[in-house]
Amino acid sequence: MSFCSLCGAGTLLRIPPGDNLPRQVCSHCGHIHYENPRLIVGCIAEWQGRILLCRRAIEPRLGYWTLPAGFMENGETTADAARRETIEEAGAQVDIDAAFAIVSIAHINQIHLFYRGQMRTPAYQAGEESLEVGLFLPDDIPWHDLSFRSVKLCLEAYLADRRCGNFGFHEHELHPDPGAL
């Protein structure tokens, strides 16, 4: 059972006229409640060849290492979101260079978008959602203790591009894989 955010009456799962998917439609005021995928924006921030990672203080994947990332907020651009998450989770100021990768995870209705950028100073500090923060050379990245597959894919693609001296824009799709990250 679900309720209308506008009037509080119950909603019914119906295909609205002109649509082709069922939506929660208010039984009283007729308002159609669309649900859409959510965009998670993150950042690969570098300082002198080292990459900024955070160890998660929250579920899911508490205790595992991740790139600063989080749900995009209303009223910001995607690059704003990347800068904000890097400040909030890692206490670091980053100058964004470009979008780097987009990962579609259709089965959980998420899109992960990662930027790449340069830290302005080597300063960082764990935010409320991080247990600790660190700067890692490629060989020192905790590859077996990364939080999410999208983070691992993104770090691998980033380091491969960096070795070539040429950054592209990368696309991935992730499918259910209960045994893996």
Add this chain to the structure above:
Amino acid sequence: MSFCSLCGAGTLLRIPPGDNLPRQVCSHCGHIHYENPRLIVGCIAEWQGRILLCRRAIEPRLGYWTLPAGFMENGETTADAARRETIEEAGAQVDIDAAFAIVSIAHINQIHLFYRGQMRTPAYQAGEESLEVGLFLPDDIPWHDLSFRSVKLCLEAYLADRRCGNFGFHEHELHPDPGAL
């Protein structure tokens, strides 16, 4: 006034513990209702140098020309969304080549993501949300009757890249401009 989608009780605008922005929080069950930007996905589909455009049968910008595009649905990838919108609005099958551009429009909480691809056949047909569909050479594009600024930016960047023989990934931010498209 707003209501909880889980229990129908009234919500209150509050900053939840550990958060830093006000959210609609249920006065009865405590559920936090996050609102996030929505992702609109579109496609630049080409057939022998011509670009597929649709004339909008719906508001906003009814009667203006646009690229096939629409709100991303749960359960699909971004490339799925680009293919689906091209079928729904233009009746055309497209093979996706790559993501081409992302446009942040922070003041309306939208992200527009455009793919580029090749039509499998020259067949097209106006869908329910289109008055007509056509294939346009660059000089024949109705530049003064385009629907949205993001569409214009995207077409200009696409044609510039095509002339160079090298497609990049493009980022733009749009700000309020009431006098313009």
